[in-house]
Amino acid sequence: MIEFTGVSKRYGDTVAVDSISLRVEAGEVCVLIGPSGCGKTTTLKMVNRMLNASSGVITIDGRDVASLPVEQLRRSIGYVIQSVGLLPHLSVRDNIAIVPRLNGVDRRTRYKRADELLDLIGLDPAQYRLKYPHELSGGEAQRIGVARALAADPPILLMDEPFGAVDPLNREVLQTEFLRLQRALKKTVMFVTHDLDEAIRIADTVILIKDGRIVQHATPEQILARPRDQFVRDFVGKDRALKRLSCFAVRDYIRQARQISQQDVAAYSNGEHDEEPVVWVNGPAGVLVGVLQRITAQSGAAALSAGARASFRMISLKPEDVGVAPMSSMKEALSRLLGQGMRAVPVLDERNCIIGEVRLPDIEELNQAVL
Amino acid sequence: MGGVALLLPFIEFKPNRVAEGEAFHLWSIGLTWEPWLLAAIVLTALLLGLSGEGPRVRAGKVAVGIALFAATLPAALRAGLILVTDQTPFGRVGPVSGFWVLVLATFLIVEGSLRTARYSPLLKGAIRALPPTIVILALATGGLDSFAMVQEYVNRADRFSQELVTHLRLAAGAVLAAVTAGVPLGLLAWKRRAFERPVFAAVNTIQTVPSLALFGLMIAPLALLSRQFPLLRAMGVQGIGTAPALIALTLYALLPIVRNTYTSLSVIPDAVIEAGSGMGMNRYQLLRLVEAPLSIPIILSGIRTSVVQAIGNTTVAALIGAGGLGVFVFQGLGQAAPDLIVMGVIPIIVLAVLVDRGLAVLIALVTPAGLRKDPP
Numbered sequence: 001m002i003e004f005t006g007v008s009k010r011y012g013d014t015v016a017v018d019s020i021s022l023r024v025e026a027g028e029v030c031v032l033i034g035p036s037g038c039g040k041t042t043t044l045k046m047v048n049r050m051l052n053a054s055s056g057v058i059t060i061d062g063r064d065v066a067s068l069p070v071e072q073l074r075r076s077i078g079y080v081i082q083s084v085g086l087l088p089h090l091s092v093r094d095n096i097a098i099v100p101r102l103n104g105v106d107r108r109t110r111y112k113r114a115d116e117l118l119d120l121i122g123l124d125p126a127q128y129r130l131k132y133p134h135e136l137s138g139g140e141a142q143r144i145g146v147a148r149a150l151a152a153d154p155p156i157l158l159m160d161e162p163f164g165a166v167d168p169l170n171r172e173v174l175q176t177e178f179l180r181l182q183r184a185l186k187k188t189v190m191f192v193t194h195d196l197d198e199a200i201r202i203a204d205t206v207i208l209i210k211d212g213r214i215v216q217h218a219t220p221e222q223i224l225a226r227p228r229d230q231f232v233r234d235f236v237g238k239d240r241a242l243k244r245l246s247c248f249a250v251r252d253y254i255r256q257a258r259q260i261s262q263q264d265v266a267a268y269s270n271g272e273h274d275e276e277p278v279v280w281v282n283g284p285a286g287v288l289v290g291v292l293q294r295i296t297a298q299s300g301a302a303a304l305s306a307g308a309r310a311s312f313r314m315i316s317l318k319p320e321d322v323g324v325a326p327m328s329s330m331k332e333a334l335s336r337l338l339g340q341g342m343r344a345v346p347v348l349d350e351r352n353c354i355i356g357e358v359r360l361p362d363i364e365e366l367n368q369a370v371l
Numbered sequence: 372m373g374g375v376a377l378l379l380p381f382i383e384f385k386p387n388r389v390a391e392g393e394a395f396h397l398w399s400i401g402l403t404w405e406p407w408l409l410a411a412i413v414l415t416a417l418l419l420g421l422s423g424e425g426p427r428v429r430a431g432k433v434a435v436g437i438a439l440f441a442a443t444l445p446a447a448l449r450a451g452l453i454l455v456t457d458q459t460p461f462g463r464v465g466p467v468s469g470f471w472v473l474v475l476a477t478f479l480i481v482e483g484s485l486r487t488a489r490y491s492p493l494l495k496g497a498i499r500a501l502p503p504t505i506v507i508l509a510l511a512t513g514g515l516d517s518f519a520m521v522q523e524y525v526n527r528a529d530r531f532s533q534e535l536v537t538h539l540r541l542a543a544g545a546v547l548a549a550v551t552a553g554v555p556l557g558l559l560a561w562k563r564r565a566f567e568r569p570v571f572a573a574v575n576t577i578q579t580v581p582s583l584a585l586f587g588l589m590i591a592p593l594a595l596l597s598r599q600f601p602l603l604r605a606m607g608v609q610g611i612g613t614a615p616a617l618i619a620l621t622l623y624a625l626l627p628i629v630r631n632t633y634t635s636l637s638v639i640p641d642a643v644i645e646a647g648s649g650m651g652m653n654r655y656q657l658l659r660l661v662e663a664p665l666s667i668p669i670i671l672s673g674i675r676t677s678v679v680q681a682i683g684n685t686t687v688a689a690l691i692g693a694g695g696l697g698v699f700v701f702q703g704l705g706q707a708a709p710d711l712i713v714m715g716v717i718p719i720i721v722l723a724v725l726v727d728r729g730l731a732v733l734i735a736l737v738t739p740a741g742l743r744k745d746p747p
């Protein structure tokens with residue numbers, strides 16, 4: 001647990017950080033976000049005393065960082081800087097193993113550890129361990145930077161725009177990777193970014209900073225739903241309702257889906273059906289193949305009100321084009337809904353069999369919380 | 372070029388030290404098979420030059436280059452033996468244009484091939500050391516005794532080794548002093564912005580003073596000091612001699628060392644330093660694990676420049692009575708004896724080249740693999 005109490009940092013007359021108090025619980029990912037120059041990096045660097053606070057107290061698990069020997073403090077905190085800063089004269093494995101080396105771990109053990117970490121971050125040790133930094137792509141270097149921070153298994157990670165220098169596509173890959181790691185490792189993480197989507201994606205809590213002060217400290221969902229003031233409203237943007245949907249996972253909103261198998265389409269079409277549910281059609285092995293669509297003899301509304309019997313026909317669907325996975329976000333579900341012009345999207349397992357569906361009214365209800 | 376060389380005068384004969392020389396062509400000396408061997412090697416070199424690229428061709432070129440040198444020298448030796456006979460006991464021979472062009476061709480072929488070759492630094496060093504080794508062998512076996520330079524040497528063997536040692540001591544002492552002062556000065560200029568300008572202004576200014584003038588400038592103040600402080604005089608400090616020479620040489624050697632020390636630190640990215648200390652390195656570990664490995668190769672190449680410069684500049688030290696190989700050069704100038712000048716100059720060049728090559732190999736060895744442009 002990291003706790004700031006009334007912490008300020010002044011450079012002469014300029015106040016970079018102005019009396020900040022905050023708390024990051026153990027195992028939590030806390031994202032610092034805000035406009036350039038607002039004091040994010042300064043806040044982060046005071047934790048491992050790359051900068052010393054001008055006033056106030058920072059504690060880690062109740063112990064004042066100012067009272068700890070600075071080298072020991074830093075070795076117990078993983079630190080990922082924006083520009084990566086791999087040591088150019090050392091191989092990848094020597095870079096990763098640098099903190100264990102400082103801690104006096106013998107060579108064999110620390111090289112084994114470096115291989116483990118390469119595995120962990122998804123790079124093949126046999127291929128990468130002897131490379132030098134100038135032989136790595138930007139994304140690979142960023143990953144090695146993260147591996148290096150994790151090498152001594154520190155309980156705390158400080159990450160200053162760790163994925164800043166990679167293209168959006170690779171950044172998403174790195175974020176996914178990070179979430180997977182974090183689920184397994186449960187580190188206490190302070191993470192600086194100025195990419196709101198990144199914050200929404202990975203944060204347990206978000207701290208929005210402006211001019212060295214905390215404007216709002218809340219979960220991403222709360223910040224998007226209830227911006228504290230006009231500054232936050234502007235910062236998160238007009239599409240915050242949409243963005244907020246990415247805070248919710250499909251798996252929490254699955255409803256039972258009506259489904260029939262392909263042989264039964266004709267029989268169903270001849271039956272009595274008053275409401276208009278979405279009916280999914282399964283092919284062989286239960287794989288989604290289409291959806292039923294009502295067709296009427298005369299044109300739409302008149303025919304319906306006359307109580308004419310509906311008949312149906314199947315429209316073929318490609319499961320990978322319409323379905324979402326349980327782990328997907330509600331934003332993705334909405335986007336699929338809009339794309340298909342339907343009132344529900346099928347939730348599919350890995351074999352493209354229907355687990356259930358997500359319905360438009362549920363999404364609308366979710367959005368009622370947005371003020 | 373090799374072809375031209377075969378047609379140029381190859382060797383010169385003088386009945387005695389100051390007489391006018393007579394030039395001979397390779398073909399007119401009375402040599403039997405040597406000219407033909409040389410011609411064959413030159414032809415091979417031409418053919419290789421036309422046969423494109425590739426590691427085998429390159430290895431062939433290196434071999435031919437060395438062979439050319441190995442054949443040129445004995446040809447000159449035999450020519451000497453033929454020309455200097457019992458009738459001309461004071462006769463001496465000296466190589467002229469044809470010989471030198473052949474040597475130059477050797478150099479160009481070998482260097483040109485080695486430059487792009489992906490050999491290890493040690494192998495390259497060994498290949499480059501071959502021609503000098505051949506010369507030393509020739510000297511040791513007495514084969515070059517009829518050469519004018521060698522005769523000048525034989526007449527002054529004791530004096531020569533004495534001045535050689537003096538020369539080496541002056542140059543080495545100056546560089547040592549320059550390293551001792553220059554590295555800290557470079558560090559200071561880097562660490563404290565306030566010192567950057569004055570330090571560089573000073574060392575740059577020194578560098579612009581012509582070396583002769585700098586030696587001259589030392590005389591007056593040191594003579595004064597020596598007169599004022601008996602202790603200094605007791606230590607041998609005078610207006611002329613070793614002390615002013617050492618000081619002037621040291622001042623000269625300073626610039627490359629200060630400049631490279633400064634540069635070596637300024638090119639280390641801030642992020643690398645931040646990462647190092649952010650991971651918990653203390654001051655000493657940062658120096659040992661980050662700053663030193665990154666900066667030492669650059670500082671060493673500054674020292675390399677300094678040493679080569681100092682070996683050359685030390686020649687001038689002879690003018691203010693500090694001795695060194697310059698003694699022969701200036702004696703030779705005074706007596707209008709070109710061979711004596713050459714005898715002084717050649718060891719200076721050889722020394723400079725040897726030290727330069729040696730340090731190049733050392734630098735290649737201490738440059739971490741991650742920083743090499745073409746890893747082996």
Ligand SMILES: Nc1ncnc2c1ncn2[C@@H]1O[C@H](COP(=O)(O)OP(=O)(O)OP(=O)(O)O)[C@@H](O)[C@H]1O
Pocket residue numbers: 011014015016035036037038039040041042043194
């Ligand atoms: N060494 C320094 N001296 C004076 N002012 C400084 C110094 N370092 C930072 N500042 C100021 O402190 C403020 C906060 O800087 P900080 O680096 O924390 O911003 P940031 O939020 O990380 O910005 P960015 O998103 O651009 O990285 C800035 O206004 C900056 O100008």
Ligand SMILES: [Mg+2]
Pocket residue numbers: 040041042
């Ligand atoms: Mg920053």
